[in-house]
Amino acid sequence: MSSERKPKPKIAVFKFASCDGCQLSLLDAEDELLGVAGAVDIAYFPEATRAMRKGPYDIGLVEGSVTTHHDAQRIQQVRRQCKALITIGACATAGGIQALRNWKDVDEFVRVVYATPQFISTLKLSTPIAEHVPVDFELRGCPINKHQLIELISATLVGRKPNVPTYCVCLECKRKSNVCVAVARGVACLGPATQAGCGALCPSYDRGCYGCYGPMESPNTASLTGQFRILGQSDDQVARAFRGFNAWAWQFRKASEECERK
Amino acid sequence: MSGKPSRTIRVDTLARVEGEGALHITLAGDRVTDVKLKIYEPPRFFEAFLRGRHFSEAPDITARICGICPIAYQMSAVHAMERALGIQIDPAVRLLRRLFYCGEWIESHTLHVFMLHAPDFLGYQDVIAMAGDHRAVVERALRLKKIGNRIVSLLGGREIHPISAAVGGFYKTPTKYQLRELVNDLEWALQVSLETVRWTAGLEFPDFEQDYEFVALRHPDEYPFNEGRLVSNRGLDIDAAEYEDHFVELHVKHSNSLHSVVRGRGSYLVGPLARFNLNFPQLPEVAQEAALQAGLRPPVKNPFRSIVVRAVELVFACVEALRVIREYEPPAVPRVEAPNRAGVGQAVTEAPRGLLYHRYALDVKGLIVAAKIVPPTSQNQKRIEDDLRDYAARLAAWPLEEATWKCEQAVRNYDPCISCATHFLKLVVEREETDGA
Numbered sequence: 001m002s003s004e005r006k007p008k009p010k011i012a013v014f015k016f017a018s019c020d021g022c023q024l025s026l027l028d029a030e031d032e033l034l035g036v037a038g039a040v041d042i043a044y045f046p047e048a049t050r051a052m053r054k055g056p057y058d059i060g061l062v063e064g065s066v067t068t069h070h071d072a073q074r075i076q077q078v079r080r081q082c083k084a085l086i087t088i089g090a091c092a093t094a095g096g097i098q099a100l101r102n103w104k105d106v107d108e109f110v111r112v113v114y115a116t117p118q119f120i121s122t123l124k125l126s127t128p129i130a131e132h133v134p135v136d137f138e139l140r141g142c143p144i145n146k147h148q149l150i151e152l153i154s155a156t157l158v159g160r161k162p163n164v165p166t167y168c169v170c171l172e173c174k175r176k177s178n179v180c181v182a183v184a185r186g187v188a189c190l191g192p193a194t195q196a197g198c199g200a201l202c203p204s205y206d207r208g209c210y211g212c213y214g215p216m217e218s219p220n221t222a223s224l225t226g227q228f229r230i231l232g233q234s235d236d237q238v239a240r241a242f243r244g245f246n247a248w249a250w251q252f253r254k255a256s257e258e259c260e261r262k
Numbered sequence: 263m264s265g266k267p268s269r270t271i272r273v274d275t276l277a278r279v280e281g282e283g284a285l286h287i288t289l290a291g292d293r294v295t296d297v298k299l300k301i302y303e304p305p306r307f308f309e310a311f312l313r314g315r316h317f318s319e320a321p322d323i324t325a326r327i328c329g330i331c332p333i334a335y336q337m338s339a340v341h342a343m344e345r346a347l348g349i350q351i352d353p354a355v356r357l358l359r360r361l362f363y364c365g366e367w368i369e370s371h372t373l374h375v376f377m378l379h380a381p382d383f384l385g386y387q388d389v390i391a392m393a394g395d396h397r398a399v400v401e402r403a404l405r406l407k408k409i410g411n412r413i414v415s416l417l418g419g420r421e422i423h424p425i426s427a428a429v430g431g432f433y434k435t436p437t438k439y440q441l442r443e444l445v446n447d448l449e450w451a452l453q454v455s456l457e458t459v460r461w462t463a464g465l466e467f468p469d470f471e472q473d474y475e476f477v478a479l480r481h482p483d484e485y486p487f488n489e490g491r492l493v494s495n496r497g498l499d500i501d502a503a504e505y506e507d508h509f510v511e512l513h514v515k516h517s518n519s520l521h522s523v524v525r526g527r528g529s530y531l532v533g534p535l536a537r538f539n540l541n542f543p544q545l546p547e548v549a550q551e552a553a554l555q556a557g558l559r560p561p562v563k564n565p566f567r568s569i570v571v572r573a574v575e576l577v578f579a580c581v582e583a584l585r586v587i588r589e590y591e592p593p594a595v596p597r598v599e600a601p602n603r604a605g606v607g608q609a610v611t612e613a614p615r616g617l618l619y620h621r622y623a624l625d626v627k628g629l630i631v632a633a634k635i636v637p638p639t640s641q642n643q644k645r646i647e648d649d650l651r652d653y654a655a656r657l658a659a660w661p662l663e664e665a666t667w668k669c670e671q672a673v674r675n676y677d678p679c680i681s682c683a684t685h686f687l688k689l690v691v692e693r694e695e696t697d698g699a
């Protein structure tokens with residue numbers, strides 16, 4: 001055992017197009033925050049501190065999707081500064097709700113929201129970070145689960161695999177002894193195709209899952225689409241269900257586009 | 263131009279605000295020639311992609327505009343939709359929505375007072391550094407914040423982007439017993455909030471007052487959350503449906519957010535100062551007394567004192583939450599059915615940072631054909647620039663670094679939420695020593 005004090009690992013938090021909710025999860029970890037701040041050096045986290053120290057960083061947490069030319073360049077610089085780059089949340093891992101533009105004419109979107117469109121600079125697509133640079137781990141969720149975030153940071157610092165399940169929401173429902181909203185009440189629920197992580201929140205509150213954590217590992221979206229149709233949903237409704245906060249994740253994207261083609 | 267040295271106060275990344283902003287202030291001698299609060303947060307186009315979505319999806323989708331105040335978005339969305347659809351909610355749902363908002367105010371105000379704003383007054387870069395010298399204060403703040411989050415999680419499943427708010431009510435409502443489990447925590451929170459009023463009142467405030475037009479909701483019997491007339495200290499008194507007749511959004515080049523002004527007058531202020539000044543009689547007695555003892559008497563015109571007003575609103579939120587819990591009887595059904603129909607509905611509610619306006623037009627299938635959202639920070643953005651125009655001039659003789667920090671603090675008086683404001687905000691204070699032009 002070595003008694004010499006090693007410098008604390010440096011952590012940085014970067015924001016791209018997003019709502020700030022995922023980085024807020026760190027400040028919402030009220031019981032762990034001072035402990036985390038004692039164990040690591042929070043070197044760059046503008047939402048929380050004026051002190052902005054230069055890289056390189058041991059861990060970079062990236063929130064948000066890439067939607068501008070400037071951000072497409074910035075993510076390259078961020079990658080170079082971070083030993084481990086972790087993307088947090090549906091925007092960073094799947095393009096977020098703003099990826100709904102990807103099926104539309106973004107110039108028309110600009111005209112709808114802004115009186116002077118020529119002041120606005122934006123890309124046609126909202127894309128996840130991993131489409132631009134290699135990513136060491138993608139933490140899902142809209143928003144992420146703060147306990148998974150703490151687990152992920154701890155695991156990365158000691159070099160072990162984080163304990164983040166990739167099975168579907170249904171398993172969480174079973175574990176909570178929830179009555180299945182789809183089977184018992186005929187509610188359209190994305191749970192069978194969606195990755196766990198939230199603790200099966202929506203079914204626990206008597207509504208169907210709407211897919212915050214994105215597609216599970218190899219989801220059977222075709223079967224789920226069929227089930228939604230049996231429950232009386234139109235193709236439009238099924239397409240909208242897949243086209244939410246993880247719309248651009250390829251499995252959900254494929255499922256929604258198949259509904260549109262019908 | 264005069265031969266006076268010009269300098270630029272410049273903050274490229276504004277810290278301790280939500281979202282991405284920058285500030286540029288240009289001075290010629292002691293005269294401020296330009297102020298730009300810039301929002302470079304990329305636009306996300308919510309109003310555009312809401313079109314074609316069903317009204318029942320609006321609370322979930324608009325919550326994602328802001329991770330700090332998702333409940334505000336959910337509340338403005340459900341009320342606007344209920345007006346468009348012509349449905350009445352159960353009085354118990356109305357109570358629960360007030361409790362929901364109490365949770366968000368406690369969480370958001372505690373975050374801002376202790377973690378984002380107080381470090382400016384005490385000279386720390388952040389709350390972690392502050393905790394080194396004020397550990398007990400920070401630990402208490404974290405517990406207070408957690409209590410706000412606990413209310414939100416109980417009603418909505420989780421703190422950020424809760425899942426239970428629905429047009430017509432909630433997907434699931436709590437039992438009386440579940441709410442009563444919050445009482446001990448809230449009684450503690452009330453005492454800590456009163457202590458917070460005293461603590462913030464003891465901070466040092468610059469001598470700086472402005473002649474504001476304050477705009478807030480006003481309800482005859484209650485401190486405002488979801489209902490009331492939209493009023494100002496300059497005679498405005500309108501229904502939410504008339505909002506767009508009286509306020510207009512301007513698109514300026516330096517910002518991805520839109521500047522909002524009162525038609526024919528100019529900038530105005532929304533948020534804690536406006537609510538306090540326009541609704542003091544509706545505050546519970548204990549909050550009024552705490553305010554008066556802290557030296558706050560309406561109208562409060564010093565924006566730096568907003569930190570004390572937020573603490574007073576923490577007292578209110580705790581008292582109100584306890585009242586709701588005492589009076590609550592669960593509704594017969596969690597939500598009233600909302601059948602599809604065409605219509606237009608507007609609503610204004612009080613986000614922690616101020617007024618949040620939503621308007622939706624629906625077609626016969628209940629799909630959104632048009633949406634308009636005006637967040638509090640875009641309403642305050644022009645007012646922030648107006649404050650800085652006066653305030654930066656008073657700092658002309660200060661060393662650049664200190665003046666820059668003070669200007670940042672003046673921006674943080676508004677607890678700006680840039681993610682919301684984009685469609686909304688960015689700030690850069692420019693200040694370079696150069697030869698006279």
